[in-house]
Amino acid sequence: MPTSLPEIENLFDLPFNDLLFRAQQVHRQHFDPNAVQVSTLLSVKTGGCSEDCGYCSQSARHKTGVENEKLMDAQEVITLAKAAKAKGASRFCMGAAWRGPKDKDLAGVLAMVKGVKALGMETCATLGMLKPGQAELLSQAGLDYYNHNLDTSRDYYGEVIGTHNYEDRLDTLNKVREAGIKVCCGGIVGMGEERRHRAGLIAELAAMDPAPESVPINMLVRVPGTPLENNSGIDPIEFVRTIAVARISLPRSMVRLSAGRNEMPEPLQALCFLAGANSIFYGDKLLTTPNPETDKDKQLFEKLGIYPLAPDGTGQVLEKKQA
Ligand code: SAM
Ligand code: DTB
Ligand code: SF4
Secondary structure, three states: OOOOHHHHHHHHHOOHHHHHHHHHHHHHHHOOOOEEEEEEEEEEEOOOEOOOOOOOOOEOOOOOOOOOOOOOOHHHHHHHHHHHHHHOOOEEEEEEOOOOOOHHHHHHHHHHHHHHHHOOOEEEEEOOOOOOOHHHHHHHHOOOEEEOOOEOOHHHHHHHOOOOOHHHHHHHHHHHHHOOOEEEOOEEEOOOOOHHHHHHHHHHHHHOOOOOOEEEEEEOOOOOOOOOOOOOOOOHHHHHHHHHHHHHHOOOOEEEEOOOHHHOOHHHHHHHHHOOOOEEEOOOEOOOOEOOOHHHHHHHHHHHOOEEEOOOOOEOOOOOOOO
């Protein structure tokens, strides 16, 4: 399994057809090639974040029109999770625009996690950097996954984010792992980085022992008012290559085709599934930006013969539209 930076760079350099063939082979060794895991996202605390991440609509430092809201009420979140479950989502991911949670904020999130878990869904949270003891509390409340992205390579991180660093991210990831929570960790492509930076991110992820169970690959959503709004983005073929290299280098991880799907034509998404992506965010909204309509995703799954995975690993049918 290629894990070193030169090996991963060599994968990127393969002819496209050879790369996709290898990715399909690896994918089929470990997964049902037609099953895709489906998560729904909810922003439970939107906007006003102290951090300066250059891509983010929720930083208080960027004028994006996203308002600073307070933490949602747990009961309201549980009701929305129930609706997501009825539509076919097996995992519910709660996101907060914090550098990290204060203890009193965490109490509210723990109530959400307990309630969503009681619905029989997998739970995921992304709350920023954790202080000692916080991961254990989340684990005890029933948190299955914690999302905390490395976002890019170690040497490119400082080009995009100045208020925290790579070591801070790795420190939280270690806390999550030690508390027995599964790790969801990936990054963003199309932030002006070069291929070697994308390879650097995948090498960092592949070097984690154990590897993250879930690896979201986000295509930058260019949000007006952020420093990256006029970025030239990424060539779609290079994006598919990134998915394929992640699949080969992280053979047992779920690779999530994450942000950016709203701007992707269906054939591009189909290529991403062929390259080994086997998870998506499902629901009309990501955190603050649009995601494809659920009906469109259902049609795409039908066209491709893809079915969503239930938490027990079996296939399930997405909600039938009311006549
Ligand atoms: N504040 C927490 C943190 O930074 O970990 C959690 C929320 S943060 C919005 C979660 C992730 O969303 C980021 O690490 C980044 O990968 C992704 N993200 C945020 N804005 C994005 C954008 N405009 N395009 C693509 N991905 C984005
Ligand atoms: C991840 O890697 N992508 C999701 C989730 N983890 C939290 C977030 C995508 C956010 C896209 C921009 C927005 O909607 O604000
Ligand atoms: Fe804050 Fe997270 Fe956005 Fe960075 S990515 S500004 S930490 S919400």
